[in-house]
Amino acid sequence: MLEKLIIVRYGEIGVKSPKVRGRFERRLIENIKTVIGDKIEIKQGRIFIYPQDLNKTLESLQKIVGIVSFSPAVVTHTDHDSIKELIEAYITELVTDGSFSSKDSFAVRCRRVGNHDFTSQEMAAYAGSVVHGITESKVNLSNPDFKLFVEVRGDKTYVYHEKIQGLGGLPLGTQGKVIALVSGGIDSPVATFLMMKRGCSVTMVNFNNHPFTSGSSEKILKMHKKLKEYSVGSKLKLYQVDYGEYLQKCKEEAPERMTCVLCKSGMYQIAEKIARKEGALAIVDGSSLGQVASQTLPNILATRYSTSMPVLSPLIGLDKVEIENIGKKIGTFDISILPDGGCSAAPKHPETNAVLPLVLETLEKIDAENEFDKAIDGIKLLKK
Amino acid sequence: MLEKLIIVRYGEIGVKSPKVRGRFERRLIENIKTVIGDKIEIKQGRIFIYPQDLNKTLESLQKIVGIVSFSPAVVTHTDHDSIKELIEAYITELVTDGSFSSKDSFAVRCRRVGNHDFTSQEMAAYAGSVVHGITESKVNLSNPDFKLFVEVRGDKTYVYHEKIQGLGGLPLGTQGKVIALVSGGIDSPVATFLMMKRGCSVTMVNFNNHPFTSGSSEKILKMHKKLKEYSVGSKLKLYQVDYGEYLQKCKEEAPERMTCVLCKSGMYQIAEKIARKEGALAIVDGSSLGQVASQTLPNILATRYSTSMPVLSPLIGLDKVEIENIGKKIGTFDISILPDGGCSAAPKHPETNAVLPLVLETLEKIDAENEFDKAIDGIKLLKK
Missing domain, CATH: 3.40.50.620 (HUPs)
Incomplete structure (x- = not known):
C-alpha cells in the first residue's frame, strides 16, 4: 500500500491579518499535537500530517474544531514521469480496493502553486490520460462519478480523491x-x-x-x-x-x-x-x-x-x-x-x-x- | 387535470399548550390570508388550501415562516373504490407528465387518522396494487425512486407524492x-x-x-x-x-x-x-x-x-x-x-x-x- 500523508485545510483563518493568522495557525497545530503524535508541518496555508496510523489520525481530525476539510494523499516530485508513476500506483490501488471502477466516469481537478513549465489545464489533461490508460474510463468534467485531485505545490505534487469534511469554525482557545x-x-x-x-x-x-x-x-x-x-x-x-x-x-x-x-x-x-x-x-x-x-x-x-x-x-x-x-x-x-x-x-x-x-x-x-x-x-x- | 388542494404542515406549534397552539394557528392562517385569496380550512393539525392558481399559491407558501412543509394533493371519499379511482387518475397524470415512469421503483406510505375497517398497512398494500396495475413498476420499500403518500383522515382520503419544504419556524408576529x-x-x-x-x-x-x-x-x-x-x-x-x-x-x-x-x-x-x-x-x-x-x-x-x-x-x-x-x-x-x-x-x-x-x-x-x-x-x- 502507498504511504499516505494528510492534507488539512482550515478556513476563516485564511482571511485574517498575518499576525492573527499566525496566532490561529500555531494554536490549531498545538491543538492537533495534543491528540496526534505524528509529524506535522505547515506550508502555504495547508497543514501536512505524516501519520503512523492513518485511520486513527483521520478519526481524531474529525473532532478538532477549526479544520474545514482534510484529504489522505500521496506525494511525489513535480515532474511528469514521477507524477505518472504515482497516479498509476494510486489508481491501481483504488481499483483493487473497489473505490474506483472502470465503469465510473471521472474528472481530474488540478491546482497549482508556484512556477512550472505547464499550466493547470495541461497537468489535468496529462493526469487524465494516465488514468484513462489504466481504466479506460470515460471523462465527464461536469458530473463525474469519481474525481482525482492533483495539487502541484512547487517541487511537490500531491494526489488524492477524498475531501473529508471537518467541523469548521476557529481553533479552540483562540477566542477566549x-x-x-x-x-x-x-x-x-x-x-x-x-x-x-x-x-x-x-x-x-x-x-x-x-x-x-x-x-x-x-x-x-x-x-x-x-x-x-x-x-x-x-x-x-x-x-x-x-x-x-x-x-x-x-x-x-x-x-x-x-x-x-x-x-x-x-x-x-x-x-x-x-x-x-x-x-x-x-x-x-x-x-x-x-x-x-x-x-x-x-x-x-x-x-x-x-x-x-x-x-x-x-x-x-x-x-x-x-x-x-x-x-x-x-x-x-x-x-x-x-x-x-x-x-x-x-x-x-x-x-x-x-x-x-x-x-x-x-x-x-x-x-x-x-x-x-x-x-x-x-x-x-x-x-x- | 385533476383538481388540487394543498396540505400545509406546521411544526413546533404542535407541541404547545392548546391555548398557545390556537393562537399560533390563528396567526399562521391570518398571515397566509394576507397573500393568498384562496379558501383555507384547518383540521386535525393541518391547514388545507383550495387554490385558484396552484403554482402561484405554492410560490407564496415558500415565503411564509411557520410552515414546515406542504404538498399539492388530490382528495376523495374514504372508500376503496373511490381511492382506487383517484390513485389511477393521479398516477396516470404523473406518467403522462413524466414525473413517474414504469422503470421507477416505488413505495406507498399510508397514514391514517380515525376509525376504519382497514389498517394503514392494508391500505398501503391496496394502493400499491393499484399503482402496480397501471405501471407494473417494482415495489421497493426501503429505497424507492418514487413515493406515493395516502393520508386517510376520517371520511376523506388525500393522495400526493411531493413534500415541499417550507421555511420552518414559528408564525410571524407570535413572538413580539x-x-x-x-x-x-x-x-x-x-x-x-x-x-x-x-x-x-x-x-x-x-x-x-x-x-x-x-x-x-x-x-x-x-x-x-x-x-x-x-x-x-x-x-x-x-x-x-x-x-x-x-x-x-x-x-x-x-x-x-x-x-x-x-x-x-x-x-x-x-x-x-x-x-x-x-x-x-x-x-x-x-x-x-x-x-x-x-x-x-x-x-x-x-x-x-x-x-x-x-x-x-x-x-x-x-x-x-x-x-x-x-x-x-x-x-x-x-x-x-x-x-x-x-x-x-x-x-x-x-x-x-x-x-x-x-x-x-x-x-x-x-x-x-x-x-x-x-x-x-x-x-x-x-x-x-
Missing part, C-alpha cells in the same frame, strides 16, 4: 473563555458545542435542582465526556451548583408562576460570578426563541436584566429540528434523550410574560443575592 | 417585536431573517455613516424589499439614523483604534431607545464570534454593557460559509455583495481587546449620549 450553562437537555450541549466550534474555551456549569430532580450527576457527566471529545487543546471544566435550596425558597416565598423566571435569572447571575473568577467574558446558554414557555422575549429581557455580562445564545434563531440534527451529528442527542424525570419545581402554568419590575422586586424580597452567594460557596468542581 | 440592526453586509440580513423565522415582528434600523460611506440608501432599500418578501403578515418598518456626525466626533476626540467599538456601542444604545418607542423587547444583530476584528469577546462585552436590553445574535455560533449559504437561499446574498465602497471611518488597526472602563469613560468624555439623542431626533422612516 466563556461559561456555558449546560443541563442534560437537547439544546444546551449543542449551544456549548457551537461556541467551542467558534474557538471558545468553555467552562461548563450545571445546576443540580435536587430535591426537584433526582440529583444524579450521571447524565451531566456523560454529556461532559461527549463534549470533551471536541475540546481538543483546551480543558473543559465542569462545575456543579446545588440549586435546590434557592428553588425551594422561590416556591415558598414567590408567586408560583414565577419559579422558572427566578430560576433562570439566578443561573445567569451565578454564572456571571463564576465567569469573573474564571476570567470568562460571556455566558452561553441554549435559549431558542419561543421554543418553550420560558423563552419568550419578555422572559429573556427580565431574566437577563440583572446580568451585565453578554449572554450568547447561538440557538436563538434555530428550530428544534435543526438543533436536534446538530445534536445527532455530534453525538449529544442520544445522551440528551435518556430519561431523567425532569424538574418538579416547574409550575403547571409558568410565566410567559414576565414583568421586569416585579421580577427585580421579588429577587430582592427573597434575598436571592444571599442564596446565590451560598450556592457559589458550595460549588463543586466535578471535572478539572 | 425586535429591533434589527441591518447594514448592507452579508450577516445582518441573515440574522434578521432568522429572527423573523422564529416569529418576531421586526423593525429594521440602518445606520447611515455618510460622509464615511457613500450615503446612498439604494442598497438598504433593496435589502428591505427582499426581506419584506418574508414578512408576510407583519410590517417591516425601516428606520435610518444619520450617524456620520457621531463618528466624526469619535475620530476627532477619541483614540483612533476605538472608533469601531464606540460605533457599535452607540448602535446598541440608539437601537434601545428606538425599541422603547416601538415596544420592542430585544435588539438583533449579525455578530458572529471572531469573524472580524470587532467581534471578539472583550469587544462584545464592552459594546453591550451600556444596553440593558437583550442583544440577540443568532449567527454568533455560525461560520461565514454557513451564514452565506442561508443568505444565498433567501436571496439576500446577491444584494449583500453589491459593491458599496465600505466605511472609511474604520481605523487601520481597530481595537480587538476593548477595555470596558476605558470605553465607558470615552463615551462620557465625548458626550455620546447627547450625540445619540441628536441622532434619534433626526431619524428617518424610510419604509412604513
Whole structure:
C-alpha cells in the first residue's frame, strides 16, 4: 500500500491579518499535537500530517474544531514521469480496493502553486490520460462519478480523491473563555458545542435542582465526556451548583408562576460570578426563541436584566429540528434523550410574560443575592 | 387535470399548550390570508388550501415562516373504490407528465387518522396494487425512486407524492417585536431573517455613516424589499439614523483604534431607545464570534454593557460559509455583495481587546449620549 500523508485545510483563518493568522495557525497545530503524535508541518496555508496510523489520525481530525476539510494523499516530485508513476500506483490501488471502477466516469481537478513549465489545464489533461490508460474510463468534467485531485505545490505534487469534511469554525482557545450553562437537555450541549466550534474555551456549569430532580450527576457527566471529545487543546471544566435550596425558597416565598423566571435569572447571575473568577467574558446558554414557555422575549429581557455580562445564545434563531440534527451529528442527542424525570419545581402554568419590575422586586424580597452567594460557596468542581 | 388542494404542515406549534397552539394557528392562517385569496380550512393539525392558481399559491407558501412543509394533493371519499379511482387518475397524470415512469421503483406510505375497517398497512398494500396495475413498476420499500403518500383522515382520503419544504419556524408576529440592526453586509440580513423565522415582528434600523460611506440608501432599500418578501403578515418598518456626525466626533476626540467599538456601542444604545418607542423587547444583530476584528469577546462585552436590553445574535455560533449559504437561499446574498465602497471611518488597526472602563469613560468624555439623542431626533422612516 502507498504511504499516505494528510492534507488539512482550515478556513476563516485564511482571511485574517498575518499576525492573527499566525496566532490561529500555531494554536490549531498545538491543538492537533495534543491528540496526534505524528509529524506535522505547515506550508502555504495547508497543514501536512505524516501519520503512523492513518485511520486513527483521520478519526481524531474529525473532532478538532477549526479544520474545514482534510484529504489522505500521496506525494511525489513535480515532474511528469514521477507524477505518472504515482497516479498509476494510486489508481491501481483504488481499483483493487473497489473505490474506483472502470465503469465510473471521472474528472481530474488540478491546482497549482508556484512556477512550472505547464499550466493547470495541461497537468489535468496529462493526469487524465494516465488514468484513462489504466481504466479506460470515460471523462465527464461536469458530473463525474469519481474525481482525482492533483495539487502541484512547487517541487511537490500531491494526489488524492477524498475531501473529508471537518467541523469548521476557529481553533479552540483562540477566542477566549466563556461559561456555558449546560443541563442534560437537547439544546444546551449543542449551544456549548457551537461556541467551542467558534474557538471558545468553555467552562461548563450545571445546576443540580435536587430535591426537584433526582440529583444524579450521571447524565451531566456523560454529556461532559461527549463534549470533551471536541475540546481538543483546551480543558473543559465542569462545575456543579446545588440549586435546590434557592428553588425551594422561590416556591415558598414567590408567586408560583414565577419559579422558572427566578430560576433562570439566578443561573445567569451565578454564572456571571463564576465567569469573573474564571476570567470568562460571556455566558452561553441554549435559549431558542419561543421554543418553550420560558423563552419568550419578555422572559429573556427580565431574566437577563440583572446580568451585565453578554449572554450568547447561538440557538436563538434555530428550530428544534435543526438543533436536534446538530445534536445527532455530534453525538449529544442520544445522551440528551435518556430519561431523567425532569424538574418538579416547574409550575403547571409558568410565566410567559414576565414583568421586569416585579421580577427585580421579588429577587430582592427573597434575598436571592444571599442564596446565590451560598450556592457559589458550595460549588463543586466535578471535572478539572 | 385533476383538481388540487394543498396540505400545509406546521411544526413546533404542535407541541404547545392548546391555548398557545390556537393562537399560533390563528396567526399562521391570518398571515397566509394576507397573500393568498384562496379558501383555507384547518383540521386535525393541518391547514388545507383550495387554490385558484396552484403554482402561484405554492410560490407564496415558500415565503411564509411557520410552515414546515406542504404538498399539492388530490382528495376523495374514504372508500376503496373511490381511492382506487383517484390513485389511477393521479398516477396516470404523473406518467403522462413524466414525473413517474414504469422503470421507477416505488413505495406507498399510508397514514391514517380515525376509525376504519382497514389498517394503514392494508391500505398501503391496496394502493400499491393499484399503482402496480397501471405501471407494473417494482415495489421497493426501503429505497424507492418514487413515493406515493395516502393520508386517510376520517371520511376523506388525500393522495400526493411531493413534500415541499417550507421555511420552518414559528408564525410571524407570535413572538413580539425586535429591533434589527441591518447594514448592507452579508450577516445582518441573515440574522434578521432568522429572527423573523422564529416569529418576531421586526423593525429594521440602518445606520447611515455618510460622509464615511457613500450615503446612498439604494442598497438598504433593496435589502428591505427582499426581506419584506418574508414578512408576510407583519410590517417591516425601516428606520435610518444619520450617524456620520457621531463618528466624526469619535475620530476627532477619541483614540483612533476605538472608533469601531464606540460605533457599535452607540448602535446598541440608539437601537434601545428606538425599541422603547416601538415596544420592542430585544435588539438583533449579525455578530458572529471572531469573524472580524470587532467581534471578539472583550469587544462584545464592552459594546453591550451600556444596553440593558437583550442583544440577540443568532449567527454568533455560525461560520461565514454557513451564514452565506442561508443568505444565498433567501436571496439576500446577491444584494449583500453589491459593491458599496465600505466605511472609511474604520481605523487601520481597530481595537480587538476593548477595555470596558476605558470605553465607558470615552463615551462620557465625548458626550455620546447627547450625540445619540441628536441622532434619534433626526431619524428617518424610510419604509412604513
